[in-house]
Amino acid sequence: MAQNQAFVFIKPHANTPKFQAVVKQTLADFGVNINESGSITGEQIDKHKYIDQHYYAIASKATLMQPHELNVPVDKFQKKFGETWKDVLAAGRAFNASGYATHRKWDAATLDKENFAQKKKGLTEKFGGGFYCTQFDNKGKKEYCFNGFFMSMRSKFTAPGTSINYFVVTFDPDKLSWEDFRGKVLGPTDPATAPAGSLRRLVFDNWQAYGLKAEPNTGDNGMHASASPFEGLAELNNWLKKSWSSVSFGKTLLGAGFSESTLNEWSVDPQIWVSCDKKGSMFDQVEDMDADECLKKCGALLKLQKDEVRDQAKTFLGVVKAVSIATFFGLIYSL
Secondary structure: OOOEEEEEEEOHHHOOHHHHHHHHHHHHHOOOEEEEEEEEEHHHHHHHOHHHHHOHHHHHHHHHOOHHHOOOOHHHHHHHHOOOHHHHHHOOOEEEHHHHHHHHOOOHHHHHHHHHHHHHOOOEEEEEOOEEEEEEEEOOEEEEEEOOOHHHHHHHHHOOOOEEEEEEEEEOOOOOOHHHHHHHHHOOOOHHHOOOOOHHHHHHHOOOOOOOOOOOOOOOOOEEEOOOHHHHHHHHHHHOOOOHHHOHHHHHHHHOOOOHHHHHHHOOOOEEEEEOOEEEEHHHHOOOOOHHHHHHHHHHHHHHOOHHHHHHHHHHHHHHHHHHHHHHHHHHHHO
8 A cells, every 4th residue: 555645834823943843743643754854934935936836726816827817707707897808908907916916016914905805895706716806996997906815825925034844744544544644633724623632733722832923723723734645746846846756656647647747737726527527626536535545536537538538428327317217207107
């Protein structure tokens, strides 16, 4: 059975020497091996856009792509805001979050505050997962900002003087499942509800003793850990620039027929075919799976991306449905 490998880091607000020691000891107590560790500064995170890639679904609309590159649903935009996307774009009144902060000469906190105020007025529309558009008034001119909330979230990782401490860890799935690794070792998103002894509960209960400046909450919950072996692979590639073939799980995927281009594409959690007629988040399909199960699921998903496979599945389901209906009416007729 393949070993599970994950990327874990202490978030900047909790990255104190005392909590670092607690994390190391807690991982050891649960039988999680630390194979590599280190620190990445806020300046490095900013320069290399590590956090932007980490939160790609959100950041792509906020910092990585310009408005004209976004797939804005034009009908939904016009229905919500009362003007066409084409006209707004042509007039230069649409901005990603980074561009709008610069345009208005706002810092991240101000943009977050103003964005929230507009949202409370009902001037924000959700276009999809991690895709929000907010209307602003700038001296009588309507302007639009995508994912304005992200800059404040980003600044927590990129502010000068901040840093994360990371750990590349492995653990035996026979002794600790991925689900338990996230549920019992890490703890759920809300640290107040985390089980006793988990890292997020420990930092919540002891934040003052560990030297934190404020009580942890759902956003500032102390820790991050990969949600699956595939997500761990993607994070090792992003944060530590490890090649796909240098990571055991990546090497196995390449040997199973995956191309590096597919791994590049899937590493940012795109919408892929998850059934013959439905698309969904790639990361969601493999969440909490151990390495062997995750590998099998990735292989099945790869096959499903082929048009002929989906067409065959649709045909098969159509036949089954037709036979079922015929059988039903046959039974009715025989009564």
